[in-house]
Amino acid sequence: MSVTPVRIQGGAVSIGGRPVLRGIDLEIREGEFVVLLGANGSGKSTLVRACTGLLPTTHGSLHLFDTPIGRFRDWQRVGYVPQRASAGSGVPASVWEVVASGRLTRRRLLRPLGRVDRRAIDDALETVGLADRARDGVSQLSGGQQQRVLIARALAGEPELFFLDEPNAGVDVENQQALADALRALHARGSTLVTVLHELGPIAPLTQRAVVLSQGRIVHDGPVDAAPGTVAAMLTGHVHHHGETDVAVTFAPQLSAPLDTPPEEAR
Amino acid sequence: MSLHELLTYEFVQRALIAAVFTGFAAPAIGTYLVQRRLALMGDGIGHVAVTGVALGLVTQLSPTWTAVAVAVLGAVAIELVRERGNVNGDLALALMFYGGLAGGVLLTGLGGQSAARLQQYLFGAITTIGRDDLIATMVLAAIVVVVGVGLSPQLFAVSHDVDFARVAGLRVRYYNLLVAVLAAVSVTVAMRTVGLLLVSALMVVPVATAQQLTTSFRRTLGVAMGLGVVASVGGLVGPAMVPSSTVVAPGPAIIMVALACFVLTWPIGSWTRRRARRRAPFTDSAPQVHEAAESHPHRHAAGCGHVAVVHHDHVDYVHDGHRHAAHGDHYDEH
Numbered sequence: 171m172s173v174t175p176v177r178i179q180g181g182a183v184s185i186g187g188r189p190v191l192r193g194i195d196l197e198i199r200e201g202e203f204v205v206l207l208g209a210n211g212s213g214k215s216t217l218v219r220a221c222t223g224l225l226p227t228t229h230g231s232l233h234l235f236d237t238p239i240g241r242f243r244d245w246q247r248v249g250y251v252p253q254r255a256s257a258g259s260g261v262p263a264s265v266w267e268v269v270a271s272g273r274l275t276r277r278r279l280l281r282p283l284g285r286v287d288r289r290a291i292d293d294a295l296e297t298v299g300l301a302d303r304a305r306d307g308v309s310q311l312s313g314g315q316q317q318r319v320l321i322a323r324a325l326a327g328e329p330e331l332f333f334l335d336e337p338n339a340g341v342d343v344e345n346q347q348a349l350a351d352a353l354r355a356l357h358a359r360g361s362t363l364v365t366v367l368h369e370l371g372p373i374a375p376l377t378q379r380a381v382v383l384s385q386g387r388i389v390h391d392g393p394v395d396a397a398p399g400t401v402a403a404m405l406t407g408h409v410h411h412h413g414e415t416d417v418a419v420t421f422a423p424q425l426s427a428p429l430d431t432p433p434e435e436a437r
Numbered sequence: 438m439s440l441h442e443l444l445t446y447e448f449v450q451r452a453l454i455a456a457v458f459t460g461f462a463a464p465a466i467g468t469y470l471v472q473r474r475l476a477l478m479g480d481g482i483g484h485v486a487v488t489g490v491a492l493g494l495v496t497q498l499s500p501t502w503t504a505v506a507v508a509v510l511g512a513v514a515i516e517l518v519r520e521r522g523n524v525n526g527d528l529a530l531a532l533m534f535y536g537g538l539a540g541g542v543l544l545t546g547l548g549g550q551s552a553a554r555l556q557q558y559l560f561g562a563i564t565t566i567g568r569d570d571l572i573a574t575m576v577l578a579a580i581v582v583v584v585g586v587g588l589s590p591q592l593f594a595v596s597h598d599v600d601f602a603r604v605a606g607l608r609v610r611y612y613n614l615l616v617a618v619l620a621a622v623s624v625t626v627a628m629r630t631v632g633l634l635l636v637s638a639l640m641v642v643p644v645a646t647a648q649q650l651t652t653s654f655r656r657t658l659g660v661a662m663g664l665g666v667v668a669s670v671g672g673l674v675g676p677a678m679v680p681s682s683t684v685v686a687p688g689p690a691i692i693m694v695a696l697a698c699f700v701l702t703w704p705i706g707s708w709t710r711r712r713a714r715r716r717a718p719f720t721d722s723a724p725q726v727h728e729a730a731e732s733h734p735h736r737h738a739a740g741c742g743h744v745a746v747v748h749h750d751h752v753d754y755v756h757d758g759h760r761h762a763a764h765g766d767h768y769d770e771h
Contacts, residue, residue: 219600250604259472271594272605275606
């Protein structure tokens with residue numbers, strides 16, 4: 171009997187008392203590649219955060235793998251790729267270390283990494299094409315490469331269901347292609363993928379189903395090419411809706427010592 | 438006095454042991470504080486712990502254990518305030534910090550204890566550490582090191598990316614509280630060595646030094662712990678070697694040694710970072726228009742002295758605000 175990775179019925183989510191999502195009915199079947207589209211503020215990131223348990227639903231029901239999310243404990247089946255803003259921190263971390271932290275879902279406390287763990291980490295780095303950068307510091311990588319590190323981190327836990335939150339934001343064309351290749355490889359292995367996108371770009375040919383949100387409601391759910399005008403335009407990249415600016419910002423975390431001059435002056 | 442003679446004194450031996458344990462423990466937890474950008478949290482806990490010490494002095498209980506208790510309570514309170522992410526959170530923390538410091542000093546006076554006694558805890562008095570306090574220091578420091586290193590995969594993940602850790606099923610809140618409690622414990626461990634007012638420095642400065650030289654978290658943690666020992670032993674033994682007519686307090690000396698290490702390594706770190714920045718590959722696509730550089734007698738090549746930066750399938754040479762890419766017999770502006 172096959173399970174349903176994600177099922178939401180009448181779901182609603184509020185943030186700080188303000189309703190953000192309303193009347194969400196969504197079922198994602200095994201092996202599907204679903205893109206969540208919509209303008210800024212339409213609630214697509216909120217939907218992903220609700221599905222990963224980061225935000226509570228205020229109404230309706232949300233099941234992961236046929237288990238109500240409140241009782242769901244099988245988190246190693248879920249991989250989450252947040253928006254890139256959190257790739258850097260106050261202390262240097264190597265690419266390998268960040269990817270290795272994705273293995274925590276399958277590790278017991280106080281046990282060293284086993285051979286299986288190490289192989290999973292190496293495979294994950296291989297899949298995103300960063301095996302040769304494993305020893306480098308994460309903050310030394312470009313934005314697109316950091317995004318791929320976060321995908322590898324989710325991959326290292328060998329989940330069945332992936333949630334990706336705008337993996338393409340601020341990523342240059344070449345890296346978007348590398349990213350699409352990594353997602354294609356995941357999908358080919360039978361993983362279920364749910365990804366929030368601002369524009370389809372090179373991912374377009376991979377997906378069979380687009381869920382379009384507008385003002386907190388699902389306004390389209392079906393094949394990508396049958397989506398409303400805005401989405402069709404996003405496919406070809408002709409629409410520059412509001413919020414364009416924050417897509418263009420490349421967030422490059424920077425490590426520096428108290429006495430350093432900021433990078434833009436040091437050039 | 439030679440080092441050998443010095444080591445025959447029991448109080449020196451005790452001080453050395455305390456220094457080694459403290460030097461290991463303080464940066465072990467300090468690394469996580471720096472990673473969360475909470476470098477000053479140790480300082481806050483130190484302020485709160487002053488009240489704990491005063492309580493111990495006044496009630497004739499062991500100031501070490503009352504300090505541990507009050508510091509842990511304070512650290513948990515700080516963490517809970519931080520967790521709520523309240524806009525006024527930092528104000529709440531300020532109230533707690535200065536309340537702790539003022540309360541401690543006031544209590545000491547009310548209890549009829551001399552300020553000099555409190556001073557031992559404020560600025561450290563490692564050479565007066567007794568046997569019981571030494572054992573307490575060793576046990577607490579060992580706990581901090583074992584937990585800080587043993588749980589490093591989990592603590593790293595939680596400090597690095599809270600959302601990811603949460604989705605990975607980690608009990609983020611417990612780990613956050615654990616870091617706060619460990620920070621409180623290492624504050625009290627370091628209290629006898631460098632004093633409550635300088636505690637934070639021993640937790641954080643070795644980490645700042647280590648990250649000038651490292652690109653990985655584990656190595657930063659290890660190097661910081663090593664540097665912590667170097668600083669605390671160096672600051673203790675160094676002053677003992679100078680003529681006895683000069684008075685050098687070990688606590689501040691330890692911090693000065695730690696800072697000296699930072700000052701020595703910072704230029705190296707600064708240079709490597711600037712180098713990495715200048716050589717980071719260009720990710721923009723090649724320009725659509727073909728713009729040839731004006732007369733350019735110099736021929737760029739590997740080692741020609743100009744910064745070479747990878748740009749897709751070729752190399753741009755950067756000089757005088759231009760990016761030159763070879764194109765046949767001339768250079769293009771990229």
